[in-house]
Amino acid sequence: MTSPAQSGSAGDPLGLLDLFGDGFVRDPFPWLDALRADAPVHHDQDTGLWLISRYEDVRRVLLDPDTFHPDNAQHAVAPLPVDVLRVLARAGFKMPPALANNGTASHPGLRRVVTRFFHARRVAAAVPVIEGVADELLTAARQRIDAGDDHDLFPGFAQVLPCRVLMELLGIDGVSPATLIRWSDASLELFWGRPDPRRRLELAELVGEFHQWLTRTVRDGTAPPDSFIGALTAHRLPDGEPVDVATAVGVCFFVFIAGQSTTGQLIATVLSRALAEDGLWPRLASEEGLAEAWVEEVLRREPPVTTWRRVAARPVELGGVTLPAGAQLLLMLMGSGSDPEVFDTPERMCPHRAEVRRHLAFGAGRHRCPGASLARTEAAVALRAAARHLPRIRPVADVADVPMLGLLSFRAPLRVAVGQPS
Ligand code: HEM
Incomplete structure (x- = not known):
């Protein structure tokens, strides 16, 4: 194109x-x-979505949940055909309002269950866990690279690190990280992608398995009280009732995906952009705050969650266009980070720019990502640790040849292949 x-x-x-x-x-x-x-308010004929691209318009939508509802946040981008719906129905798959897609009175309480596990103190306490996993994975990577092999830091490091950390923080067991990653990636591709019919069926089978495993785990009632599922079971809704199984599964489905796939994607972009930037790699291990600042610039310019959806609850004027009630909006989070009205020379990577944290990569308002602090910390620890363990690596493929994840809302390199300079 x-x-x-x-x-x-x-x-x-x-x-x-x-x-x-x-x-x-x-x-x-x-x-x-x-x-x-x-x-700036463009109707995309292909998807039927209204693309909102200016920073101020995106922010206004995020901060007005009464006018712009979150109900469509997890809808399948392309309507799912009957054979796929049948596979999902057989697995009992449902997506009731839970977190990102929940504009009802149950949202604040369910969200509090999540934030309890990811507030700043918990994240700070998790740093030694993140460093420990990073050291283990990078020691294995270094051995392979020292032996003269190329090594792909995406599956071997970027993807697995956040998954293992999430399992530790939430007390998830009874499943391997590889399976959780496969289920999670399948869910993203099924609902945010446009796979061909055969692939769609394979994905539906995996999503069905994931859902059934979550349902069994929620139902069997043996989760320890200090685990995430234990906390959900103890939670009471505004009417005093416990959370029903379908909603509890919906919460877990979202958190178990959001809590690791997106961060894996962020780490992949952070590493590949850092390796491509002249003179940056050798400074990352020792220069105080540089890894954190680089992560923030990548979040601004090239975030893993590139877009997010809302639906207009009533006719509303936005950016000079009147949107009808029911208009499906696609907020271009990634584009908003390069809006020259807000960010000077947005095309330049300036880790120490004054307004570095003003981006909308984690959304804003009532649904703002409660995992932002964890994601930032994991990505900075991962980058610094990689620069320390692997000081001499270089990318082995041209950027143009690297396969990319390109879903409606998720984008990242799918390979970060590195080796020693020859
Ligand atoms: C780089 C990594 C991540 C990015 C870019 C990201 C981005 C986002 C975005 C854009 C939203 C929607 C915000 C809105 O509607 O205003 C969101 C929501 C959410 N994210 Fe993240 N996220 C990341 C990592 C995480 C992690 C590590 C967790 C761990 C729990 C997490 C959990 C959630 C949850 C539960 C919501 C829904 C919150 C609600 O509706 O109240 N995310 N995230």
């Missing part, structure tokens, strides 16, 4: 936008710039 500038279509270059196309996934910046400049 060409970029909007190259399209040569004088009429409506944005009509050629393909949110799932390789061109957009690899280099979305020219498209995001064109959207912000020429059509």
Whole structure:
């Protein structure tokens, strides 16, 4: 796919936008710039979504949950065909309002169960756990690289580190990290991707397995009280009733995915961008605060959660356009981080820029990501540890050849292959 500038279509270059196309996934910046400049509230014919790309508009939507409801946050991007629905129904799959998709009175209490596990003190206490897992994984990576092999830091490090940390923090057991990662990635691809019919069925089987395992685990009532599932079981809804199984499973489904896949994707982008930046890698291990600042710039410019959805509860004016009730909005979180109205020279990676934390990579308002502190800490620890353990590595593939995850709301390199300089 060409970029909007190259399209040569004088009429409506944005009509050629393909949110799932390789061109957009690899280099979305020219498209995001064109959207912000020429059509900040743009109806995408292909998906039927209204693309909202200016920082102030995105923020306004996030901060007004009465007008912009979160109900569509987890809807499948493409309608699921009957054979897939049948597989999910057989597994008892349901997605009742739980966290990100919950605009009802049960949301604040359910959210508090989550925040108890991820507040700043808990995250600070988890740093030795994160460092321990990072050291173990990077020692294995170093042995392979020292033996002259190339090593892919995505599956061997970026993906597995947040999964193991999450399992430790939430007291998840009875499943291997590899299985949890497979289930979680399958869920993202099924609901946020456009896989072909065969792949969709395979994904539905995996999502069904995941859901059944969660249901069994929630139902059997043996989770320790200090585990996440134990805390959910003890929680009472505003009407004084315990959380029903379907809602508890819905909460776990979201947290077990959000709590690791997105952070794995962030670490992959953080590592590959740091390796590509002239002179940065050798400074990361020793320069105080540099890893944290680099993570923040990546979150601004190239966050793993690139978009998020809302639905208009009533007709509303936004960016000069009147949206009808029921309009499905796609908030371009990633594009908002490059809005020149807010960030000077947004195309430059400036880890020490003054407004570095103003980005919307974790959303804003009532549903703002409660895992932000954990994600930031894990990514900074991972980056610093990689620079310390593997000071001489270099990427072995050209950026243009690296396979990319390109779902509606999730984007990251799927390979971070490194080796020693020859
Ligand atoms: C780099 C990693 C991550 C990114 C970029 C990210 C991003 C987001 C975004 C954009 C939202 C929607 C916010 C909104 O609607 O305003 C969200 C919600 C959420 N995230 Fe994260 N997230 C990350 C990591 C995590 C982690 C580690 C957890 C661990 C628990 C987590 C748990 C959640 C939950 C539970 C919600 C729903 C909150 C609610 O509806 O009240 N996320 N995240």
